Amino acid sequence: MNQQYPSVLLEKAVGEFAKLPGIGRKTAMRLVLHLLRQDTQxxxxxxNAMITLKHEVKYCRVCHNISDTDVCRICSxxxxxxSVVCVVENIRDVMAVENTQQFRGxxxxxxxxxxxMDGIGPSDLQIDSLVDRVRAGGVKEVxxxxxxxxxxxxxxxxIFRKLSGFDVKLTVIARGISIGDELEYTDEVTLGRSIVNRIAFTGTM
Amino acid sequence: MNQQYPSVLLEKAVGEFAKLPGIGRKTAMRLVLHLLRQDTQxxxxxxNAMITLKHEVKYCRVCHNISDTDVCRICSxxxxxxSVVCVVENIRDVMAVENTQQFRGxxxxxxxxxxxMDGIGPSDLQIDSLVDRVRAGGVKEVxxxxxxxxxxxxxxxxIFRKLSGFDVKLTVIARGISIGDELEYTDEVTLGRSIVNRIAFTGTM
Known part of the structure; x- marks a missing residue:
């Protein structure tokens, strides 16, 4: 394969792009040639945007969200x-919930x-620091x-077991059929749960 | 939109990725977060692979293909x-023809x-240098x-008009139905041309 490339530098740049998830060698080549047509600046x-981000990125010491400052914009x-803390997996989920504009905690x-299976245990996650936040007081709902x-x-x-000793309300987001979904195409587990967890109908959805 | 981003540096890196063709903001975010999980090195x-490529890239002074040296691997x-010169649009086309392993010129x-329509005239292209190559002699077919x-x-x-005064054979690659294509799904212009430009059947394809 490598011999086909007219330039080692080109091959290297394409190789770096092709390491990214979902980017094959053809797409990588297209992107590199696009960049090559742009000016040096x-x-x-x-x-440098990527290198600077990697060097200077901080994580909020309260919620561990990505941040430019010691404590992130949301926490400050x-x-x-x-009094309400929403536990999410990663920073993309923070942005997803923020986009709903339904949450002010x-x-x-x-x-x-x-x-x-992936070798990720509780100690690899920020669970202890969640417990610390609850222990510090002021949090009424997680x-x-x-x-x-x-x-x-x-x-x-x-997390439920870890927080069981504390005076804090533990809730989980609702699971059910998505807005706009048709019933006949919904999988039975989701449909079953959405029947079990039905809520009172108040005239509006 | 920008306010949703928890970090200006993140926003900047995502913005740079989203400038690439075919990369939307969601994909850009996914790629940036992937890179952020990698080590600094x-x-x-x-x-740096991209920056180095842009700084150090050379173009072959004979054929204008991308190259690490003054004259590219193929030309040297x-x-x-x-004696045979194949005229192509860009370096991806060179690689495409090279991949066929059918051309040794x-x-x-x-x-x-x-x-x-895009403001590209003959003077923006390497046409004069093609004429110079032919004028210099040794080229029998373009x-x-x-x-x-x-x-x-x-x-x-x-190009045909520019080279009309020279003793050089000018050919154009064959156009016709693609290998594996079914006739009924081939557009009529292609099919028509492939009938007009039919070649003698010699028992093998």
């Missing part, structure tokens, strides 16, 4: 409800879920917003 | 037939095709291997 901006926002980013997978459920249960 | 290798390969990379589009055809015709 743009290419430097591209390359005085208008937010500090704080977050706690675990950094993953318990997954023995919302578990992890993926609806076996690993997510395991992690939910682990 | 890998991220530096990624960013003594085993190749220097040299290349000439135009850097595009004549496209008045193969036009441009895209089968109006712009490609225009460029073919422009």
């Amino acid at each position: 743009s290419v430097e901006a591209f390359g 926002d005085a208008s937010r409800d500090t 704080l977050y706690h980013v675990l950094g993953g879920v318990i997954s023995p 919302i578990l917003a992890l993926s609806s997978t076996m690993e997510g459920d395991t992690t939910n249960f682990y | 890998s991220v530096e290798a990624f960013g 390969d003594a085993s190749r037939d220097t 040299l290349y000439h990379v135009l850097g595009g095709v004549i496209s008045p 193969i036009l291997a441009l895209s089968s589009t109006m712009e490609g055809d225009t460029t073919n015709f422009y």
Whole structure:
């Protein structure tokens, strides 16, 4: 394969792009040739944006969300409800929940879920620091917003046990059929759960 | 939108990725977070590979293909037939033809095709240097291997006129139905051309 490349430098750049998830060698080549057509300044901006991010990135010491400062924007926002903490897997989930504009509490980013298959145990996650936050007081409710997978459920249960001694309400986000989904195409587990966990109909959805 | 990002550095890196063709903001975020999980050395290798390529890339002074040296590997390969020059649009086309392993001559990379709509005229392309190569002698055949589009055809015709005064055979790659294509799904222009340009059947394809 390598012999086909007219340039070692090109081969190297394509190789680096092709390491990214979902980017094959053809796409990598297309992207590299696109960058090569840009001016030097743009290419430097591209390359350095990633290097600078990696060097200077911080994580909030309260919620472990990505941040430019010691304590992130959300944790230091005085208008937010500090008594509710939403536990999520990663920073993308924080952004997903923020996008709903339905939540005005704080977050706690675990950094993953318990997954023995991948060698990820409770000590690899920010669970102890969650317990510390609850122990420090002021938190009335912890919302578990992890993926609806076996690993997510395991992690939910682990956190449930860890927090059982504290005076804190533990909730889990609702699972059910998605808005716009048709019943006949919904899998039976989801449909079953959404019947078991039905809520009172108040005239609006 | 920007306010949703927990970090300006993250926003910047995602923005740079999202400038690439075919990469939306969601994919950009996924790629940046992937890189963020890699060690510092890998991220530096990624960013610097592009910057180094942009700084140090050379183009062969004979055929204008991308190269690490003054004259590219193909042009300096003594085993190749220097009397045949295949004219292509860009370096990806060189690689495409090389991959067929059917061509042992040299290349000439135009850097595009004549496209008045995009403001690309003959002077923006390496056409004069092609004429110079032919004028210098030694070239017996010029193969036009441009895209089968109006712009490609225009460029073919422009080169045809430019080379009309020289003792050089001008050919164009065959157009017809693709190997494996079914006749009923082939567009009529292609099918028509492939009938007009039929070749003698010799028992093998």
